[in-house]
Amino acid sequence: MGPVLLSLVQVSRTHGDGDLAVHALQGVDLDVRVGELVAVMGPSGSGKSTLLNVAGGLDTPTEGTVTLAGAELSALDLKGRARLRRRSVGYVFQDFNLVPALTAAENVSLPRELDGVRQREARVEALAALSEVGVADLADRFPDEMSGGQQQRVAIARALAGPRRLVLADEPTGALDSVTGEEVMRVLRSRVDAGAGGLLVTHEARFAAWADRTVFLRDGVVVDSTGDRGGPGSLLVGAGSDGLGSSHWPSGPTDQDG
Ligand SMILES: Nc1ncnc2c1ncn2[C@@H]1O[C@H](COP(=O)(O)OP(=O)(O)OP(=O)(O)O)[C@@H](O)[C@H]1O
Helix, strand or coil, X not given: CCCEEEEEEEEEEEECCHHHCEEEEEEEEEEEECCCEEEEECCCCCCHHHHHHHHCCCCCCCEEEEEECCEEHHHCCXXXXXXXXXXXXXXXXXXXXXXXXXXXXXXXXXXXHHCXXXXXXXXXXXXXXXXXXXXXXXXXXXXXXXXXXHHHXXXXXXXXXXXXXXXXXXXXXXXXXXXXXXXXXXXXXXXXXXXXXXXEECCCHHHHCCCCEEEEEECCEEEEECCCCCCCCCCCCCHHHCCCCHHHCCCCCCCCCC
């Protein structure tokens, strides 16, 4: 397991105040390391999306600290946070969120170009990222010429093109049948093994089984966590050793560029 990519310490997020206050997250501690995929499960409204948003700097905690790629987010101004987010974090959503008028390669290179990378360089990065997820041959296809699973691979390539190392995935398999969902999980897993870290929201245990560990949220509180690295206060219930955990998937090199 590599260095810590993302660290949440005693993170709380409250919406509104007084009687109307909603405690979306309460005192959450969580680390994600390079080479590690962490699943987040919990009922509707338990705070899973809030956790991803806070982790990626899209939302600001009311209390606690978020450290992303070595930088504490609260120490940065809005612009600095946006820059760090663009450089460090990629998002994968349930509905792929590819731009329909752009080819696969253009979709993958777009965020890099927005970040100031020259078009030619961004294209080279995009082709490399598409190749890593096994869809290099689809580079010049448009989203509506691809299957759901292929679109999600392109979305994973987009999330991790260039130097970005943290992927935040909000039910990436939600729109896929179970076989295709497993394929997408395999791609995400191997991409993480090759030197990234990931936080994966899922409702399904069979997808969470691809993660190194699972944290369970209820009413904004981490009520349980599985896996081999439970910190103080977490319960070890051994679900991480069910044969689909990290021991099954040898870690790739974690010392890639950046
Ligand atoms: N902008 C907001 N204003 C007020 N309350 C909010 C806001 N965003 C989220 N909440 C509340 O915070 C709690 C956590 O919401 P969140 O969307 O993080 O849960 P979730 O686990 O992702 O749910 P789901 O599985 O349904 O997507 C919920 O009670 C929700 O209503």
